[in-house]
Amino acid sequence: xxxxxxxxxxxxxxxxxxxxxxxxxxxxxxxxxxxxxxxxxxxxxxxxxxxxxxxxxxxxxxxxxxxxxxxxxxxxxxxxxxxxxxxxxxxxxxxxxxxxxxxxxxxxxxxxxxxxxxxxxxxxxxxxxxxxxxxxxxxxxxxxxxxxxxxxxxxxxxxxxxxxxxxxxxxxxxxxxxxxxxxxxxxxxxxxxxxxxxxxxxxxxxxxxxxxxxxxxxxxxxxxxxxxxxxxxxxxxxxxxxxxxxxxxxxxxxxxxxxxxxxxxxxxxxxxxxxxxxxxxxxxxxxxxxxxxxxxxxxxxxxxxxxxxxxxxxxxxxxxxxxxxxxxxxxxxxxxxxxxxxxxxxxxxxxxxxxxxxxxxxxxxxxxxxxxxxxxxxxxxxxxxxxxxxxxxxxxxxxxxxxxxxxxxxxxxxxxxxxxxxxxxxxxxxxxxxxxxxxxxxxxxxxxxxxxxxxxxxxxxxxxxxxxxxxxxxxxxxxxxxxxxxxxxxxxxxxxxxxxxxxxxxxxxxxxxxxxxxxxxxxxxxxxxxxxxxxxxxxxxxxxxxxx
Numbered sequence: 387x388x389x390x391x392x393x394x395x396x397x398x399x400x401x402x403x404x405x406x407x408x409x410x411x412x413x414x415x416x417x418x419x420x421x422x423x424x425x426x427x428x429x430x431x432x433x434x435x436x437x438x439x440x441x442x443x444x445x446x447x448x449x450x451x452x453x454x455x456x457x458x459x460x461x462x463x464x465x466x467x468x469x470x471x472x473x474x475x476x477x478x479x480x481x482x483x484x485x486x487x488x489x490x491x492x493x494x495x496x497x498x499x500x501x502x503x504x505x506x507x508x509x510x511x512x513x514x515x516x517x518x519x520x521x522x523x524x525x526x527x528x529x530x531x532x533x534x535x536x537x538x539x540x541x542x543x544x545x546x547x548x549x550x551x552x553x554x555x556x557x558x559x560x561x562x563x564x565x566x567x568x569x570x571x572x573x574x575x576x577x578x579x580x581x582x583x584x585x586x587x588x589x590x591x592x593x594x595x596x597x598x599x600x601x602x603x604x605x606x607x608x609x610x611x612x613x614x615x616x617x618x619x620x621x622x623x624x625x626x627x628x629x630x631x632x633x634x635x636x637x638x639x640x641x642x643x644x645x646x647x648x649x650x651x652x653x654x655x656x657x658x659x660x661x662x663x664x665x666x667x668x669x670x671x672x673x674x675x676x677x678x679x680x681x682x683x684x685x686x687x688x689x690x691x692x693x694x695x696x697x698x699x700x701x702x703x704x705x706x707x708x709x710x711x712x713x714x715x716x717x718x719x720x721x722x723x724x725x726x727x728x729x730x731x732x733x734x735x736x737x738x739x740x741x742x743x744x745x746x747x748x749x750x751x752x753x754x755x756x757x758x759x760x761x762x763x764x765x766x767x768x769x770x771x772x773x774x775x776x777x778x779x780x781x782x783x784x785x786x787x788x789x790x791x792x793x794x795x796x797x798x799x800x801x802x803x804x805x806x807x808x809x810x811x812x813x814x815x816x817x818x819x820x821x822x823x824x825x826x827x828x829x830x831x832x833x834x835x836x837x838x839x840x841x842x843x844x845x846x847x848x849x850x851x852x853x854x855x856x857x858x859x860x861x862x863x864x865x866x867x868x869x870x871x872x873x874x875x876x877x878x879x880x881x882x883x884x885x886x887x888x889x890x891x892x893x894x895x896x897x898x899x900x901x902x903x904x905x906x907x908x909x910x911x912x913x914x915x916x917x918x919x920x921x922x923x924x925x926x927x928x929x930x931x932x933x934x
Contacts, residue, residue: 429465433530435480435487441465444476453479453518461487472498477514483527491521493533496561497657503542510537513593520607520639521595523574535593536561539656548786548795551906555799561653562588563606564779564889569648571640575605580640583610586889591651594644604644606651611637652779655934659774659783660794662745662932666728666818667768667787669744673730680762681741682820683708685725686861697807698722700746702815706861708758710750714738721746725861726819728762728930744818762820764928771911771929773821773865775897777804777814778934780888782897784910797910801888803898805863811894814933819860821929823922824908828856828866830894854878855904857911859931862894867901 429441439446444467450459460482466475476494480487493514499506513535521533539560540546549555565587571580575595583589589608596604612635642649673680685708695704698721707722714735723729723746732749733740739759742748752758770787772794783799805814834840834848851874854867868878878884878901886892887900899907917924 429476429478429492431463431465431478431489431492433489435461435463435489439463443467453515454522458482460490468501471501473501474498488528489530490525491518491531491533493521493535496534496536499537506538510535517593517607520574521593524576526599530598531595532597533593533595536591539653539658541657541660543660543793544656544785545788545793545795549798550910551798551903554801554900554903556588556801557611558588558590559654559656559799561591561651563591563608563642564588564650564652565648566650567648569642571608571610571638571642573640575602575641577641580638581612583642588652588888589642591653592639594651606642606644606649607639608642609637609639611635652781654781654783654799655776655779656783658934659776659785659932662818662934663772663774663785663787663794663930666744666772666930666932669728669730669742670765671768674767678730678732680765681729681731681759682762683723683725683727683729683758684760685758695722700816701813702817703807703812705812706863707815708752710741710746710752711738712750714740714751716751721750723750723752724815724817724819724863726822726859727817728820729759746817762928764926765820769928769930771927773859773907773929773931774934775802775804775814775931776934777816777891780804780891782899784907798903798906800899800903803883803887803889803892805893805895805897806891813891814863814893814895814897815860816933817860819931819933821911821925821931822858823919823924824855824857824911825921825923826855826908827921828853828864828869828896830869853898854901855908857904857908860933862896864896865899865904865907865931866896867899867904869898 429444431441432439439448444465446466447464449462451462452459454460461480463478463480464475465478466473476492478489479491479493481490482488483490495510499510517533517535521531525531565583565585567585569583571583571589572578573580587610589610592607592609594604594606596602670680685706687706697703699719700721702722702724704722707724710721710723712718712720723743727743727746729741729743731739731741734754735751737754738751739754740749740751743750768787768789770789772785772787773782774785775782780801780803781799782802784797785794786797787794805812807813829849829852831847831849834846840846840848849872851869851871853869857865859865868881868883870878870881870883883892883898884900887898892898911925911929912923913925913927915923915926917926
């Protein structure tokens, strides 16, 4: 089989050279991954195989292969299409049941791949074979299972060997399953228990699987490394003095039942981060080439005086935002455009500014009030420094663009805690924001009690505590360290706020970091800037925060 695969790959390379367009055939199975996202619907394939199977908009190829080495070939149908040199493919496997060939497995992948990435695509095909013994476990007669195999979230535009700070960088940088409540890791769907996983542990997702069998849950096939420090170790060995004896970590694979109450699929979505960053840089580059000026929203009012508001279609509330209207008469749907949002002005109408933004699109109309926006002075071309924050996965990465190669170097990455929507708290806003400044501290307020020194003009509030460092990126949304009370003594690593990092949205709007992580970030943002405003340092080189 391996020799056959190699011959087909070489033949495919020659076709690409000669035709610049590939009729894939079996090469689709070997050299491609799926063009559907993780929530894609399965293809509507007939339950019983026939020679005239067709799928609208798809090419197909059929061959026989013995996946489980039982001497009986499975019928394999590869359906695929090609768009812009990206191939989407689905592998349907029919097994012989009572003399009939019945659709038993339909294998897809979580992303498309370029047809020229032969090595990567070869690895994906290998996973179809490698995982077959797993996704075929406990299969019932006439059951069909739909499998999505997860690949690497990295891409060729991301460089990982330039990381400057990795104190809190996890080993698992792709798709993982966040454990909300204690869950059992099983050797097979509905099989025996291998071990138990506790809250906040994050096994890597290798594939997920759904079945057409009645009352069948979604299953995640995962890989997890048990270490002595985790709560899934069966036994912690200690010496006579009570000290833990280091054990070799054990890596296990198994199935976890998918339930929204107990697990949440997450990941370091590197490719998605870069896609968003590239949208911003393309927006900036286009504006500069068109001789258009860039602006930011300047709407920074205390959250303590904010009033409740509804979310717009992008998930943003009106706090520390201005309203963007879909027409100059202030009619129809509106959006909330947060403080520090980058935009360009493309016209005027009815004394309203007509604008466009990188993420929210446009055109939108905003009121022509000079105090609510200002021109950006330090963006002269594509921006090289980005902070990418993913509230869904509670992850963050810093990227430094190399102007010569146009690749993005990962500077540091970690888990974080973002804002929670609630009474007196707000989700971290989604968008592209020019970082305003940094400073060495971050204070926060609480309701005043008798004897407290209150804030000027606010007899109900007092300073409740502080955190190390602050990076203001949108309104009262800051990146900062672990918040503690004014009288706190000890290590912030031992606080409840530190233990929550990488679990749930929990802050009032800000993005929390470990103290040494934010210290490094502030130094990277500031670089050698000499621009000061009291305790604040304004970066000379522009840095943009992208919140997915």
